[in-house]
Amino acid sequence: MITEYKLVEAYKKIERLPKRKYQVIRGGRYYDKEELESFIKDLEGGTKTLEGFRIIIKEELSMRRALIVLLQEGYYKLKCYDDVTIDLIQLQNKAKSRFLIGNRDQEALTYPERIHPKNPCARYEYNKTAKMHYKSALKILVIPINIYFIDEKAYQHLKIVYEDVLIC
Amino acid sequence: MEIKTLEFKEFHHVSYSDIGKKYKDEFNSNSVRLSEVELKSILALIFSIQFHYPVSSNDQIEKVNDILYERHRIINLTTRFGRQMIENLDVVYLEWFNELLNRRYHLFEIIKDIELNNFVHLAVTDYMSIRKIEFGKFFLNEWSKSIIDTSSYYFDSYSRNIKKYFEDNPEKIWVVAEKIEKANPSLTIREGLLLIFTLKEYFIKPNNSIMDYAITNYIVRDNIHELNLKRSVYMSTIREVLNQKWNLNRGKGGPKL
Numbered sequence: 001m002i003t004e005y006k007l008v009e010a011y012k013k014i015e016r017l018p019k020r021k022y023q024v025i026r027g028g029r030y031y032d033k034e035e036l037e038s039f040i041k042d043l044e045g046g047t048k049t050l051e052g053f054r055i056i057i058k059e060e061l062s063m064r065r066a067l068i069v070l071l072q073e074g075y076y077k078l079k080c081y082d083d084v085t086i087d088l089i090q091l092q093n094k095a096k097s098r099f100l101i102g103n104r105d106q107e108a109l110t111y112p113e114r115i116h117p118k119n120p121c122a123r124y125e126y127n128k129t130a131k132m133h134y135k136s137a138l139k140i141l142v143i144p145i146n147i148y149f150i151d152e153k154a155y156q157h158l159k160i161v162y163e164d165v166l167i168c
Numbered sequence: 169m170e171i172k173t174l175e176f177k178e179f180h181h182v183s184y185s186d187i188g189k190k191y192k193d194e195f196n197s198n199s200v201r202l203s204e205v206e207l208k209s210i211l212a213l214i215f216s217i218q219f220h221y222p223v224s225s226n227d228q229i230e231k232v233n234d235i236l237y238e239r240h241r242i243i244n245l246t247t248r249f250g251r252q253m254i255e256n257l258d259v260v261y262l263e264w265f266n267e268l269l270n271r272r273y274h275l276f277e278i279i280k281d282i283e284l285n286n287f288v289h290l291a292v293t294d295y296m297s298i299r300k301i302e303f304g305k306f307f308l309n310e311w312s313k314s315i316i317d318t319s320s321y322y323f324d325s326y327s328r329n330i331k332k333y334f335e336d337n338p339e340k341i342w343v344v345a346e347k348i349e350k351a352n353p354s355l356t357i358r359e360g361l362l363l364i365f366t367l368k369e370y371f372i373k374p375n376n377s378i379m380d381y382a383i384t385n386y387i388v389r390d391n392i393h394e395l396n397l398k399r400s401v402y403m404s405t406i407r408e409v410l411n412q413k414w415n416l417n418r419g420k421g422g423p424k425l
Binding site: 006007010012014015017021028043050053054055057059061062064101102103104105106107136137139144147 | 218260285291298348382390
């Protein structure tokens, strides 16, 4: 029951959420990546506590980016999507439960290869605009820190994909 | 690759109404090409709408119009922050922005334009996962100007007392919670927390408040309409909190009666 919490008690709980003092911003100009990553983990650790105060800790993410995360986590080891059956509707529902997904930017997210191609350099060789959009979509997923991936290996693999796309 | 904090810049904002007046002949029918300032102003508004109301639905029309027509100072804060993010766009997104600048738009429906919404989502809104700390700080600083009434004759002396209290008792910020609860027991925990963060930021400006800032971001994101509506309630609660006794040396020394 939310009403059981008194404000003093609630505030003290919030004070205890960070495991240590963080210096997330250095010199007022730059984020310290490790500090930011640890801080975000502590914040996520407080999700349940904060839900009790009806504060929802969920990151906004465009559907394409969310699907890239899920396709990457589920299928990054595969060379192509041909041998698997992927239910995009199910994947979209999964995305909605994990991230805050809006519906104001609906793209044509019709099949995995279009959302997160297995060989982006070849796919976008003659389509500069599509490549730019893909590059833009990958950027915050890989740089600067891992905010969105549960599977660290899938995250590290995507960083390599991103570096390839930057130079092809 | 470093992540820079936002560099807050001076900017010129053009309201949607003024853009509508300028292009009144084309507004409902023909497409127009916008100037850079006009497009950036529109993008900032789209950001604010996406941030507060990510899922569009018919029952939100008036709330979205509050943002679009900039009816309330507090709600406009998000648009101002969004504009700062647009002024600080990374080079990857600038290329895309320049493409958008060369397009023509139907002003009547520009807020729903899928390409613009897509751009704002990818280049601005999704970045709130990092910028939430900066947004929380920005919001607390700005909104405190709307809910802390500094016009009272006694404000300066109250202010000195409170600052002194926290200099002497930095670990006792929870006392603010106690006083807020006493001043207005009907506030929700969420509202109470926001008021604690506000007073803390205004009077103490501690350098370890990132958790407060991040939480402020989520409270504001999901409740901006209510926060704006109840502004006068928060204002009188804070006035009452400041009026309460901030006894510096309770029980210490002095003649016993």
